[in-house]
Amino acid sequence: MACYSAGWEYSVRRYLDGFSDAIVPANALPEQRVEAILDWMRQGPPRSAEPNPTGLAARDPETTLNYQQLLSVCGTATNAFLNLARSSDLQVRRLLLLSPDRSAKHVVAEVLLNARWIVVDPTYRIVMMLTRKELQTPQNFAEATGRIPGYPPAYNYDNFAHVRIARLPLDGLRLRSVLDRVIPGWDEKVDWSxxxxxxxxxxxxxxxxxTLFLFLFRLFLAWYSDQWLKMPRFRLRSHLVRAGAAFFTTPEIK
Incomplete structure (x- = not known):
């Protein structure tokens, strides 16, 4: 399983590297790379259309980059942008805009430009040029979104998160509040995107x-067998050595 997943991830990265190389100039500045990706999303070549887009793999980059319906939905459009931006050597992360009841109402991206996490809205193909904290000011938000036709005022930055724990079955245990107390800023210290x-x-x-768990569990069983059960263990290494010696060594004939 580990080998299969490693090969799968490697092939996805190769695909994204080739895709980003085709649309992002090699020597472009970070701001130009962001604009190049958004330009491709705005004016790219004709894309496939699926009569039933609900059956598409929303977390597969090869799918999100090639279907028009997925590039028009905030979640998958942001995924497409993040994948291409990361393959273009940009530091990016996902940002969920939440309603007061902590349900997601929109998804945007943050890009690290000039030591500031600038908000980018891939759904509307726009760079806000402001941080999420700056967009919490009503005047800044109005100025940034006023030039975007039909931008919903409800997509404000009063409530946000990088990880939506409410979707997990353990949300009833108030996992977010526990993590916030134990590890302040945990959702920003790790790139969860x-x-x-x-x-x-x-x-x-x-x-x-x-794999790590099974390896540690095997070590525990070996220790338990040696220390408490006093049972001889099947030692794979020694058996392989003996098998190799028997296979490659010419037996003596007496």
Missing amino acids: LLLERESFFVLTAAALA
């Missing part, structure tokens, strides 16, 4: 954690 937006990376991470 890649784990949430790319299925291949999620599978790779899960496989790596499962």
